Amino acid sequence: MTITITDIAAKHVSSHLEKRGSGIGLRLGVKTTGCSGLGYVIEFADKIESDDKVFEQKGIKLIVSPKSYVYLKGTELDFGKEGLNEGFKFNNPNVKDKCGCGESFNV
């Protein structure tokens, strides 16, 4: 199973990367947080570790560590707006329930 990215998210990622001036792609991961378990992490990646999984899509390298991949496989990275705010969203088929704050999820 792969990890995918929507067109609009890809557009925003490339403009962020361009603005930053360096970086080879985007690292996606999970962390423990919030009230019900795991939360997502997105950060710029400057290197790829030997055991990382790399998914190249629409010109963007999505880099995931094997540990995180267990929780993220099949996920689509999307971009959306709420009110005047905008940001990235994970459409993750593995999620069973989300907590109220929307920060964390269980699988």
Add this chain to the structure above:
Amino acid sequence: MDILKKNYFELFGLKVSTQLDLKDLDEKFTLLQKQFHPDKYSNSSDTEKRIALQISSYLNDGYITLREFVTRVEYILKIKDFNTDESKTLFDEEFLEEQIDLNESIEQLKINKGGNDKVNVLTLDLTKKMELLVVSINDYLSRTEYDMVWKNLAKYKFYRNHLIELEPMIK
């Protein structure tokens, strides 16, 4: 502080002039506030906080002063060391009579509501007079005749106040 000794034109890197590109002023102001606003120093030492507060206050005052034509010209007179004491009066009989007449016609217009055409004519007339004054203010400034600059500016302010009075009457 060196910054606080700069005049407002120097502060924003602008030429001393009555005619400013307001967009340029806006951009400079924003750029400098982004650097010096106290919010950017909330984790800094007390010294830095104090300096930032002084600079940011100075920037705000400079921005307010340069943004409006009247305060801008007054400020130019100030940096040319021309005394703009408020107690100075205009000795100009003709102008005084005109002012009295203007006051009367505006009072009339206020009472006779609906004199739309007259309001528009008067507004146009005042606007033209102010435009002419701007030209002569610039002219006197370039010849460093500051007393004449001040006199014309005083007249400009009279007309401007009349315009402000007329504004609510324009439909």
Add this chain to the structure above:
Amino acid sequence: MSLLQIKDPKTDVQSKQRFVVGIDFGTTNSIVCSYENSNFKHYEHNGNDLVPSSISITSDHDVAVGSLLNDKDTSYYIPSIKRFIGVDDQQLDYLKKYNHTFTNKDNMLALNVFDKDYSVVDLSSFIFNFLKDLAEKNENRSLEAAVITVPAYFNDFQRQAVKNAALLANIDVLRLINEPTAAAIAYGLESNSIGKFVIYDLGGGTFDVSILSLEEGIFKVLSTDGNTILGGDDIDFIIANWIKDNCKHLRHLDLSTLKDHAKNIKEQFNNTTSEINYSIDNHDITLSKGLFRELISPIIDKTIKIVKSAINESGIDQNDIDSFILVGGSTRIFEIKSRLREVFNCNILDDIDPDKVVAQGAAIQANILSGNSKEDILLLDVLPLSLGIETMGNLSEKIIPRNTAIPIVARKTFTTFKDGQTKLLIHIIQGERELVSDCKSLGRIILENIPPMVAGAPRIEVEFQIDADGLLSVTATEKNSETKASAMIKPAYGLTDSQITKMISDANASAEEDMSARRLSESKVEAERVIYALEQALDTDGSELLDESEYDVITSELLKLKEIANGNDFMKIDNQIKVLELKSEFYVERRMNRSIQSLIAGRGVDDVLE
């Protein structure tokens, strides 16, 4: 699903996340909230993140806050404490509505409860203490600082009271920000929206409106207006009075009971209800939508009038307004939204919970000011009410007009009118009215130690500084005398710094040991921060801006601080921090001067007329 932002591991490495919060101290409810990694955390008490701004006090003077109230029958109950902040002699009528015994303590309004006086600052500090505990217990660490919101239309006196109350609760106040501005941050952050916005903030007890222009991370307040005694409570009172007048069987009920019912009725109306049937003590009441609209319309009209005046002051055209942002629980009333759409014909933003949006904005700003976030946004706010001084004949002379961008400084020169006069009294006031008696008196300042000279000879320059919190401080200098001694300033209102310090230390007398441990750790953190900042600076441009001996002086003091910071004496650490700051002051100035040069570089600074 919350929206996420890309983090940069490069910039994350250095920063230590500080525990900071935003506090919305509201009339009806208060909220404490933090913002980390693009997520808000509202600290809940008994499953509710709205903490009622209510206090109950027992006859033994045990104080309880929020939903944890003492037994209602035996204790004294004070709801909506914020209503009383800043109420003064001119508004005594307003106080009559409330059945409290009002007195005076520390030059402030106080309530007498079981033979003890509690000032409004004392009472407010109980709420801040409660909110601080709530956040600390949840995070299991001590709170480092907070951004606190105040109604935009609060005057200096009211702002100072809120800040003092927070300080009294041992909260380090990063900044006071205006409630509508906070709401704008919550809506506008991380968006590239640009445009002009009206923030319409109708809370339980106050109404505020701000006109903002938003572009590329700059939140510029153009004007602000409001009424500090107009809110949802007034709507409840109107409906309660209507019940009283129209239902004979319910006349025996007191107004505050009826007001609670009125609130329930109000909240049941939505866009589809045509009438509400409600029962009190088995008596049915019917209120039609039309009548409801008619009853509350005077309140809405008042707010619309204020909005129009604020738009007028902002200098922009009503047609250029892009959206209305709705804030405050009372904006849930459907009628308000439809009236605003009807009158202003514009888009309405209300998708963030109107009760929480202010606290969220404050939390975002706290995160930025604490350095946790590198977000590049800047708030440029304004002074809500003109600042003036009393001149001859009970007239007000404006020194700083309202809606002036802050921080701002204004200077005015005074002189004496009698030979040998050594004292001068300046009466500082705030407000728009011509007569001093119609404005709020902020206090009288006495300039002392003026060198005796002939009348009119001394030139005493008084500086009125409004800081980024919107708070006033005043300093005075005599310019002509050789000594150039600064005149003494006596604050005539609120609390002085030393009073606050004393009150804090009294409150903490029992926990002195804890305090010194806390002080030590605070001093160490501060030393660490100073060292880090200075080393960074020296690294960047130290060799460029300093000659060898200057460089040596700074680095040797820096080394000294490093040594002392390893010890356990916080006084010594604090001292050495001061020494280092003093000795590197010129360097800081040089750096700032240089940064302004580089910002305007490329422009001919040419003193020639075009």
